[in-house]
Structure formats: C-alpha cells, structure tokens
Amino acid sequence: MTPDxxxxxxxxxxxxxxxxxxxxASGDVVEAEPGWLYREGEAAKCFYVLLTGAVALHHRGGGDDLEVGRTRQRGAYAGAWEAYMGEAAPEGYTSSLRVLEPSTFFVLPAAKFGRVVREWFPMAVHLLEGVRIGLAETQQLASARDRLLALGSLTAGLTHELGNPAAALARTLAQLQEGLAAVEVAVARLVPGLPAVPRRGPVAVPTEPLGRAEAEDAVLDVLEEHDVDGDLAAVLVEQGFGPDDLALEPPEAVAWFARSVEVRSLVAEAAAASARISTLLASAGNYAQLDRAPERWVDVRELLDAAISMLGAGAGRAAGTSRIVTDYADVPQVLGHTGELTQVWTNLLDNALDALDALGTTGAGGGTVTVRVRPDDGGVCVEVADDGPGIPADLLPRVFEPFVTTKDVGQGTGLGLDIAWRVVVHRHHGRLNVTSEPGNTVFRVWLPTDPQEDQ
Incomplete structure (x- = not known):
C-alpha cells in the first residue's frame, strides 16, 4: 500500500x-473471507485497519460471543491497538473480529505498530496509558459494586421469602413442646405410680471423655436390665439423668421415661436449629440493608454482628480453628450508609480470616480475630485485629492502594482495602489506618458521631 x-x-x-x-513499508494488504479474523484471548499479533468490506466486533460473555457492533467504515481499526503500551499491553486480543463479507485490511505487526506510536507520540501514549488505567480501575470498582448490589437484592428477596416459613416452624415447635408436656402429664395420670419426666434446668454434664463414658456405662446397665435401647444412654446423660433417675416402678416405666427424654431432646434440638435459622435470616436482612434508607443513624455493633454471622465466623475457618471474639463498649450511633459500612467490616474481617488461614497452612494452626468497639475522640473506633503472620513491611505503606494484595494470584483483586478507604474516608469523613507485625495486625476505623462538625 502506498503512502498516498x-x-x-x-x-x-x-x-x-x-x-x-x-x-x-511495515504493513501489508490482506484479503479475508467471511469468518473469524481473530478470537478473543489469542495472542495479539496484528493491528488491522479496514479498507473494504464489513466486520462485526464481538466480546465474550457467559461463554457466548456477543456481537457489540458492526461497521463498513473505511479506516475502522481493531486488533492489537493497545500495543503502544509495550510490556503492559494485553498479551491476547481483548475482543473477537468476524468478517461478514470478503474484505481487505491494512495489517501492521503489533510490535512495529506499538513502536512507531511510542516514538512518534510520546505525550499521547502517556495520556492514553493514564486513561486506560483509570478506566480499568473504575470498571473494577463499578463491577464489584454491581455484584454486591445484586447479591444484596438476592439476599433481601430470600430472607423475605424464608422468613415466614421459619417463623411458622418456630411457632409449631413451641406448640409441640407444650403438647408433649401435656401428653406426659396425661400419661402419668393414667398409669398409677408413673412419675412425670422432670424438667431439668442447666445441668453439669461430664465433659472429660473418661467421665462421660463412665456415666453412659452406668445408665446403659440400667437400660439393658430393662431391655431398653442402649443408644438412649447418651441422650439421658446429655440431659443430666443418671441411674438413680431410672429407679422407677413399674419397671416398664423406664422405657417410657427414656423415650420421653429422647423425644423432648429431639424437639429441643429442632427448636434450637429453628432459632438459628431465624437469627441467620435476620443477620442476612441486616447485611443486605436494601430495605433501609441509604443513610441513617446506626449502631456499628449491629452491622459488625451481621457481617460476622454472614461470614460463618462461629463455625470457624482454617480447618475449624480460627475464631472471632468481640469486645464491645457502649458507643453512640453514627450517621452512615449502612450497606457500605457493612462492606467495610466484611472486607476487614475476611482479610483477617484469610491471614489466619495462611497461618494455619504453615502448621502454626488457626488463630483469633478480635473485634473491638469503643468511643474515641468524638467518634467511634472499630478495631479488627488478628494474630496472623502480619503484612510484609514493603507492602504496609501501600495496602490501601488499588490492586495491592498479599494474597496469591486468583485469590484477591487488591480492591477490598481500597474500597474500605473510599467508604470510610471519603463517604463518612472518617479515618482508616493499619499497624502490623508478626502476630498482631490491627486495622482501625474511626467514624465521627457528628459528621457535620467533622466537615
């Protein structure tokens, strides 16, 4: 192709x-038949300029190639157009190009195209790099926020739909417990000499394996003597009953007594599980925060508890050895965006638990995350501390920068602490800092109780 x-x-x-x-001199004119000229992800080798014909641009999404535009515009370009970024340029094509009819292209090798752009337009290259990096950060943050909003919407819908059956289950189990108690009393009246099953308060149950085994063996001897299922021994000991409680007349009453205790234990277990479901649903509702105003007066301890519940901290992580403990003082409410503050607590807690997971893989085994809340200097201070390996000294000054992470590739985006910084400092006029050494990493969030004064 000539210069003219x-x-x-x-x-x-x-x-x-x-x-x-x-x-x-560097490029060639190439003819192409209908079909894929290049595919997204393939090595970005060429820069294409359309001379004649028609093309369609595609992006991959959800496993499909989605057409985002088509053109016959002479001079339209595609391919390795970001080659001007040098080593920072994407290694693969960021889109796919499909030829719609026989077409011709002016084709430049990516390396030559990138080199001449950098040599001829150095200032423009710097400007474009800045725009591209800024756009990438904006897209990452917007995408993360959109995902959180979508998750919040889904969570709010699920908690609403599950709340009614969970409440009905709790009411049914409460009525069942009352009905069982009434049945026990009625049966005791029908059978002369049959005692009512006592209702035990908190009892001292042997916790040591040897003591527990001895207690169960003693109860088992009585059950076997009366030809009662020996598996009930563990249930009776758990409920605080011993051999003396089974000295009943008539002897057949032992089976009735043991089965009554078993049924009562199963109903109590179901009621506890139902209460746990209701608690989790309430935490999920608080976590979503979609049914509340964007900004309101809130007790940060409620949002922290919701984040802890949603992270499953009670069950632990790192092979079940990590745990979260809370140390809450009485604090005033703060005016804040509840959903965004909950996101901050989630990010900080998740990072702390991940640090303990890393500690567990080194063989030291688990650890503790401590969450402290206290009044401080006209505001509320929240500390999230862990006894993990700490943040490397070279990364510590940069932990709140975008894309800085201590996690392995694929395990973190490096945006969690950047988002936390934006929410705390820019949105709530607070402060966020960190200190770290092996065995003691502490993130401190300070939020004003009167944001107008702080401004």
Whole structure:
C-alpha cells in the first residue's frame, strides 16, 4: 500500500510523508473471507485497519460471543491497538473480529505498530496509558459494586421469602413442646405410680471423655436390665439423668421415661436449629440493608454482628480453628450508609480470616480475630485485629492502594482495602489506618458521631 493511499485513511491523515513511508513499508494488504479474523484471548499479533468490506466486533460473555457492533467504515481499526503500551499491553486480543463479507485490511505487526506510536507520540501514549488505567480501575470498582448490589437484592428477596416459613416452624415447635408436656402429664395420670419426666434446668454434664463414658456405662446397665435401647444412654446423660433417675416402678416405666427424654431432646434440638435459622435470616436482612434508607443513624455493633454471622465466623475457618471474639463498649450511633459500612467490616474481617488461614497452612494452626468497639475522640473506633503472620513491611505503606494484595494470584483483586478507604474516608469523613507485625495486625476505623462538625 502506498503512502498516498494510507493518507486517505482518517487514522493516518495527519502523518508526515516520512511516517507514512515507514508505515507503508511495515504493513501489508490482506484479503479475508467471511469468518473469524481473530478470537478473543489469542495472542495479539496484528493491528488491522479496514479498507473494504464489513466486520462485526464481538466480546465474550457467559461463554457466548456477543456481537457489540458492526461497521463498513473505511479506516475502522481493531486488533492489537493497545500495543503502544509495550510490556503492559494485553498479551491476547481483548475482543473477537468476524468478517461478514470478503474484505481487505491494512495489517501492521503489533510490535512495529506499538513502536512507531511510542516514538512518534510520546505525550499521547502517556495520556492514553493514564486513561486506560483509570478506566480499568473504575470498571473494577463499578463491577464489584454491581455484584454486591445484586447479591444484596438476592439476599433481601430470600430472607423475605424464608422468613415466614421459619417463623411458622418456630411457632409449631413451641406448640409441640407444650403438647408433649401435656401428653406426659396425661400419661402419668393414667398409669398409677408413673412419675412425670422432670424438667431439668442447666445441668453439669461430664465433659472429660473418661467421665462421660463412665456415666453412659452406668445408665446403659440400667437400660439393658430393662431391655431398653442402649443408644438412649447418651441422650439421658446429655440431659443430666443418671441411674438413680431410672429407679422407677413399674419397671416398664423406664422405657417410657427414656423415650420421653429422647423425644423432648429431639424437639429441643429442632427448636434450637429453628432459632438459628431465624437469627441467620435476620443477620442476612441486616447485611443486605436494601430495605433501609441509604443513610441513617446506626449502631456499628449491629452491622459488625451481621457481617460476622454472614461470614460463618462461629463455625470457624482454617480447618475449624480460627475464631472471632468481640469486645464491645457502649458507643453512640453514627450517621452512615449502612450497606457500605457493612462492606467495610466484611472486607476487614475476611482479610483477617484469610491471614489466619495462611497461618494455619504453615502448621502454626488457626488463630483469633478480635473485634473491638469503643468511643474515641468524638467518634467511634472499630478495631479488627488478628494474630496472623502480619503484612510484609514493603507492602504496609501501600495496602490501601488499588490492586495491592498479599494474597496469591486468583485469590484477591487488591480492591477490598481500597474500597474500605473510599467508604470510610471519603463517604463518612472518617479515618482508616493499619499497624502490623508478626502476630498482631490491627486495622482501625474511626467514624465521627457528628459528621457535620467533622466537615
């Protein structure tokens, strides 16, 4: 292709004769039949400028190639257009290009195209790099926020739909417990000498394996003597009953007594599970925060408890050895965006638990995350501390920068602490800092109780 022909393309019309000559010598005119010219993810080797024909641009989404546009515009370009970024350029094509009819292209090798752009337009390259990095950060943050909003919407819908059956289950189990007690009393009246099953308060149950085994063996001897299922021994001991409680007349009453205790224990267990479900649903509702105003007066301890519940901290992580303990003082409420503050607590807690997971894999085994809340200097201070390995000294000054992470590739985006910084400092006019050494990493969040004064 001649320099004069290149000048007719809007992309090259302002170049000098010498520049056009170099481009003409570096590129080739290529004909292409209908089909894929290149696919997203393939090595980005060429920069394409459409001369004749028609093409369609595709992006991959959800496993499908989605057409995002098509053109016949002479001079339209595609391919390795980011080659000007040098080593920072994407290694693969960021889209796919499909030829719709027989077409011709002016094709430049990516390395040559990138080199001439950097040499001829150094200032423009710096500007473009800044725009691209800024756009990438914005897209990452917007995408993360959109995912959180979608998760919040789903969570709010599920908690609403599950709340009614959970409440009905709790009421049914409460009625069942009352009904069982009434049945026990009625049976005791029908059978002369049959005692009512006592209702035990908190009892001292042997916790040591040897003591527990001895207690169960003593009860088992009585059950076997009365030809009662020996598996009930563990249930009776758990409920605080011993051999003396089974000295009943008539002897057949032992089976009735043991079965009554078993049924009562199963109903109590179901009631406890139902209460746990209701608690989790309430935490999920608080976590979503979609049914509340964007900004309101809130007790940060409620949001912390919701985040802890949603992270499953009670069950622990790192092979069940990590745990969260709370140390809450009485604090005033703060005016804040509840959903965003909950996101901050989630990010800080999740990072702390991940640090303990890393500690567990080194063989030290688990650890503790301590969450402290206290009044401080006209505001509320929240500390999230862990006894993990600590943050490397070279990364500590940069932990709140975007894309800085101590996690392995694929395990973190490096945006969690950046988001926390934006929410605390910019949205709530607070402060966020960190200190770290092996065995003691502490993130401190300070929020004003009167944001107007702080401004």
């Amino acid at each position: 022909e290149l000048r007719t393309l809007f992309l090259f019309e302002a170049l000098s004769d010498d520049q056009l000559g170099k481009l003409a």
